[in-house]
Amino acid sequence: MSIPPNNGIIRRIQLSSDPLSLIRSLKEGGICLQSLSSHAEFRSLLCNLVRQSFGLGLKLLIDCDLDLSVHDPHTGDSPLLLVCMEGLCGPTKKLIEHLPWPSLLHANTSGVTPLKSLMTRGHGLCGCIQELLAHLPLSVLLLPGNMYHSLTLRTQLGEFSTMWTSEQVKNGFVTMSPNIGSVEGYQNNVLLLSLSSLLDRIQSSDPKRIVSVVQLWIQANLLLMQNTDKPIQYEQNLRTIAKKLLSPILSKPTPSNLLIGRLLDLLSRLIILDQLDSRTAWFQLHDILIEQGLAESSDNLCQK
Numbered sequence: 328m329s330i331p332p333n334n335g336i337i338r339r340i341q342l343s344s345d346p347l348s349l350i351r352s353l354k355e356g357g358i359c360l361q362s363l364s365s366h367a368e369f370r371s372l373l374c375n376l377v378r379q380s381f382g383l384g385l386k387l388l389i390d391c392d393l394d395l396s397v398h399d400p401h402t403g404d405s406p407l408l409l410v411c412m413e414g415l416c417g418p419t420k421k422l423i424e425h426l427p428w429p430s431l432l433h434a435n436t437s438g439v440t441p442l443k444s445l446m447t448r449g450h451g452l453c454g455c456i457q458e459l460l461a462h463l464p465l466s467v468l469l470l471p472g473n474m475y476h477s478l479t480l481r482t483q484l485g486e487f488s489t490m491w492t493s494e495q496v497k498n499g500f501v502t503m504s505p506n507i508g509s510v511e512g513y514q515n516n517v518l519l520l521s522l523s524s525l526l527d528r529i530q531s532s533d534p535k536r537i538v539s540v541v542q543l544w545i546q547a548n549l550l551l552m553q554n555t556d557k558p559i560q561y562e563q564n565l566r567t568i569a570k571k572l573l574s575p576i577l578s579k580p581t582p583s584n585l586l587i588g589r590l591l592d593l594l595s596r597l598i599i600l601d602q603l604d605s606r607t608a609w610f611q612l613h614d615i616l617i618e619q620g621l622a623e624s625s626d627n628l629c630q631k
Contacts, residue, residue, distance in 0.1 A: 347384040354391040364394040374399040377406040382418025396430040403435030411444040416453045443515035449536025519551045561604040569615045
């Protein structure tokens, strides 16, 4: 049986009513599918398959040796970005484990990265953000921007060949994100964040998700300590916490005692880290809640 050219295979997959099953049968028939990724048309098709199947066919695609580090040539969306943006935890973790680390930093044409997407949704409780962090060389994301670009350029020019081994370069001691031209993409991969910046990135309205991400940043020692005007910083942090955490929790008819306990623990940790003023935080918090019409809830919180 003659093997059809790549264009013919791509066309068959496009027209198939069950493309995943067709891909499997092609693989079982001895056709090498890896070379298909060199075609922009197939890269777009592959991303559409992941999007339409909500990640359910990922194992099959991986088993068929397809390159899932590709991205849509029009939108820049990669399979990982697509499942992250849909909030699909299982497929997200599977892809993070499967892909090489540079693919975990990829930004689409809008500058959205997997890290940004997971933080926006507040994926701390499910373990998605932890899985991503566990597969990244932290030296990539902890470097300041100017050093980041300088090291990347020099690495590409081969200037460090006598200083580091190829294995060190591959593992991220020197090599940086492949999206060096994307300033926004780089910013969305930064891990060291101030408390206010961290809270701004979390767009979820679920207090449990917000608390989980902030707790993760504290545990990972990734909270950026700012050398700014402390009173202003204290008040800004407190008002942001009141708006994004306290008000949604305390405005409910029967606030969860477990969630309130986690919140109080978080506030205590932030005081220890000098993100809140230990002398005035509780009094200021009480006043802010009264301003928001939560006087009774404020009294109950202070009693706890």
